[in-house]
């Protein structure tokens with residue numbers, strides 16, 4: 001992650017473990033697509049806390065959902081029924097392929113849960129040897145021991161001891177190569193419909209359809225990681241809809257909580273048949289506060305016209321970025337993305353451009369493959385989109401002068 005110049009003279013407090021390269025700035029408040037620092041500076045937020053703040057900052061529906069629940073009960077554990085969970089699970093199932101939802105707190109936990117579910121499915125079918133999962137290089141599924149092994153990024157694995165077994169990673173290859181990798185031990189294929197951290201690489205529709213067909217042919221589960229692409233980010237509620245396929249299992253997190261830590265594993269009843277009482281759990285998963293906010297986020301995204309609006313804004317942004325590419329051919333190699341999950345593959349180092357944008361008070365997020373991510377709140381305004389693109393232009397001018 002980039003580290004840049006900030007408004008404060010002192011650096012981050014070393015009492016916080018130094019696992020992040022942070023900008024030296026503290027945000028005190030947010031309003032819609034804007035974050036306001038403790039020095040009163042306004043930043044246009046095209047990072048959304050890494051694709052989390054679906055409805056921007058301080059959305060009135062989310063504030064009331066959280067505060068109303070906060071006045072009732074915060075936490076009971078999953079020893080008891082939680083009304084908000086049942087409501088949110090029903091809403092998610094109604095709006096997707098899924099028939100059952102497991103609640104957790106983060107994307108890594110959702111992916112980890114999806115991996116466990118896939119193995120357990122074959123165990124329930126009397127084939128416990130089918131426990132290996134085919135994954136793809138350049139993916140990102142989180143930072144737990146299993147999910148770093150699933151994605152196989154050497155930088156994430158280094159120094160963390162033996163790699164968790166059970167993953168067969170392939171370079172993203174043709175249909176035949178994937179089929180060749182399937183053995184009697186294969187349980188599932190796991191993929192992000194758009195590789196987010198990997199550099200906003202959208203998997204072609206035909207590839208996802210091909211993977212679906214392979215899973216059907218060989219009795220595998222298709223596990224889709226929509227932690228970044230889900231909840232409207234792609235312009236559909238879930239990105240798999242663009243490919244006209246249905247997965248068997250899906251992990252979501254980031255956008256569903258709108259800023260409150262929340263994740264889910266979603267599955268068909270058939271895929272989830274091994275997940276009986278006692279097999280999996282989480283103390284905080286689906287905590288009443290989180291699911292109250294989740295219901296409010298989902299209700300807003302499912303409102304008539306919301307997703308159409310996201311698609312319109314996405315094409316407006318894409319067009320403005322294409323114009324930027326024409327104007328700065330020395331800066332932009334390619335415009336990428338799906339919906340408001342947008343990226344620019346850059347010619348100069350992405351860190352320099354992210355820092356220059358920061359100086360223009362525009363927040364962006366770097367990704368792999370030298371890509372800068374533009375992931376505004378889904379309710380961003382057209383004016384804010386134009387504003388962001390003009391700030392990127394100014395940042396490019398600065399990088400040119402260096």
Ligand SMILES: *Cc1c(COP(=O)(O)O)cnc(C)c1O
Nearest residue numbers: 106107108140141142196227228
């Ligand atoms: C961010 C992300 C994760 C991990 O989510 P955390 O909440 O950071 O654990 C997993 N998969 C994808 C596709 C992601 O973008």
